[in-house]
Amino acid sequence: MSKNDMWGGRFSGGPAEIMEKINASIGFDKNLYKQDIQGSLAHSDMLAAQGIITNEDRDAIHQGLAEIQHEIEAGTFDFKTELEDIHMNVEARLREKIGDPGARLHTGRSRNDQVITDVRLWTRDALDGLDALMADLQRALIDKAEAHADVLMPGYTHLQSAQPVTFGHHLMAYVEMVGRDRGRLADCRRRLNECPLGAAALAGTSFPIDRQMTAKALGFDRPTANSMDSVGSRDFILEFLAAGSIHAIHLSRLAEEIVMWMSDRFAFITLSDAFTTGSSIMPQKKNPDAAELVRAKPGRLLGAFISVSTMMKGLPMTFCKDMQEDKEPLFDAVESLTLAVAATAGMVDDMQPRPDRMLAGLEKGFPTATDLADWCVRVLNLPFRDAHHVTGALVAKAEARGVDLAELSLEEMQSVEKRITSDIYSVLSPAASVASRTSFGGTAPSRVREAAAAARKQYL
Numbered sequence: 001m002s003k004n005d006m007w008g009g010r011f012s013g014g015p016a017e018i019m020e021k022i023n024a025s026i027g028f029d030k031n032l033y034k035q036d037i038q039g040s041l042a043h044s045d046m047l048a049a050q051g052i053i054t055n056e057d058r059d060a061i062h063q064g065l066a067e068i069q070h071e072i073e074a075g076t077f078d079f080k081t082e083l084e085d086i087h088m089n090v091e092a093r094l095r096e097k098i099g100d101p102g103a104r105l106h107t108g109r110s111r112n113d114q115v116i117t118d119v120r121l122w123t124r125d126a127l128d129g130l131d132a133l134m135a136d137l138q139r140a141l142i143d144k145a146e147a148h149a150d151v152l153m154p155g156y157t158h159l160q161s162a163q164p165v166t167f168g169h170h171l172m173a174y175v176e177m178v179g180r181d182r183g184r185l186a187d188c189r190r191r192l193n194e195c196p197l198g199a200a201a202l203a204g205t206s207f208p209i210d211r212q213m214t215a216k217a218l219g220f221d222r223p224t225a226n227s228m229d230s231v232g233s234r235d236f237i238l239e240f241l242a243a244g245s246i247h248a249i250h251l252s253r254l255a256e257e258i259v260m261w262m263s264d265r266f267a268f269i270t271l272s273d274a275f276t277t278g279s280s281i282m283p284q285k286k287n288p289d290a291a292e293l294v295r296a297k298p299g300r301l302l303g304a305f306i307s308v309s310t311m312m313k314g315l316p317m318t319f320c321k322d323m324q325e326d327k328e329p330l331f332d333a334v335e336s337l338t339l340a341v342a343a344t345a346g347m348v349d350d351m352q353p354r355p356d357r358m359l360a361g362l363e364k365g366f367p368t369a370t371d372l373a374d375w376c377v378r379v380l381n382l383p384f385r386d387a388h389h390v391t392g393a394l395v396a397k398a399e400a401r402g403v404d405l406a407e408l409s410l411e412e413m414q415s416v417e418k419r420i421t422s423d424i425y426s427v428l429s430p431a432a433s434v435a436s437r438t439s440f441g442g443t444a445p446s447r448v449r450e451a452a453a454a455a456r457k458q459y460l
Helices: 003-007 017-023 026-049 055-074 086-098 100-104 111-147 167-192 211-217 227-232 235-262 289-296 298-312 321-350 355-361 369-380 384-401 410-414 422-427 430-436 445-459
Strands: 152-157 160-166
Touching: 026 055, 026 086, 026 111, 026 211, 026 321, 055 086, 055 100, 086 100, 086 111, 111 167, 111 227, 111 235, 111 321, 111 445, 152 167, 152 355, 152 430, 160 167, 160 430, 167 235, 167 445, 235 289, 235 298, 235 321, 289 298, 289 321, 298 321, 369 384, 369 422, 369 430, 384 410, 410 422, 422 430
Parallel strands: none
Antiparallel strands: 152 160
């Protein structure tokens, strides 16, 4: 069967070679074969239930589609570029196998509603797979946070030493970020879970179809409400790409920290050979290549979002061939994000902190200065701004001497604020600082363990 036979009698001549190449999508939309066959099974069931085709035709269609799926999965199916897409390839093969019943399958539908049904099904499956991987990442983070809830490390703002925190508290920050990412993708899944099948080309169909039946059979919550919107919109893809980009950015931030923590300037963690590579010329090198590749992934997701956004911008209703350009960015984005999440979970599970190096990092930058200011407020009843000024003067004094705050003598401290007592030294150690941060969401080890337990209950 030629492509002109599939198009119908309107066309007598064949397309130019370049037209065939630019028009064909089978090279990438063959990824949709399972969803395409799944939709056709539901559609033929409905057609038979409505008396539009016979039960015998339906049974032949089901048998033929099962055989075609087996051929595709066995690698023996002959995908033909001249048949353009997965829909026409499957339908042409079905007609070869079963004859006229195969030609009845397309009753009451169009490639327009067929393809968007396939893409919704595919994206829904991809979202479910990603959610499971993101839960695995949260599990790895929570496990590591619980195991290292007491390990002290510098907390940074502006990449400057700010206050002592715990390694567990730092990791739990990413648990919350991933939790919000999962929520955004769950919202996307909920909104896309409407079935366009039966919208036909754009106006619905005159056949007495049952769209509720096909929606239910395919696991959708309901049919889409407007036939033009059904085939003319791709905002669920944009929503996924936007939410996926945000998640990739979060993964990239963690990846950047892993790169820094592994560097000889920090040396806060180690990664095994499973997630590192060597150098072809420098034998001493152990490079965090997995983290660096995760760090790069947002570019692909953001690029996909821009690509599909630009493609949709200004398109008139309803379906335009431009929309064929939605699939390659979508497929690439899902593959990239899937790899990034899995690699990040693997690195988190694999990495081991170096508490000695983390503690050494707290010897610079006066990380307990805020604790000194808080002590002045709490014990001396100074207004915080005055306490801030006193602390700043003491930091300048310690910096001039090349010592930490705790190494200043009581006399030196009293030269700035005469009411300071020796009790001040009880708050100037990193351990004391961390232990005091017991406010909800704080870094105290007890709070970290509470947060880990709550997150495990909420997310896993």
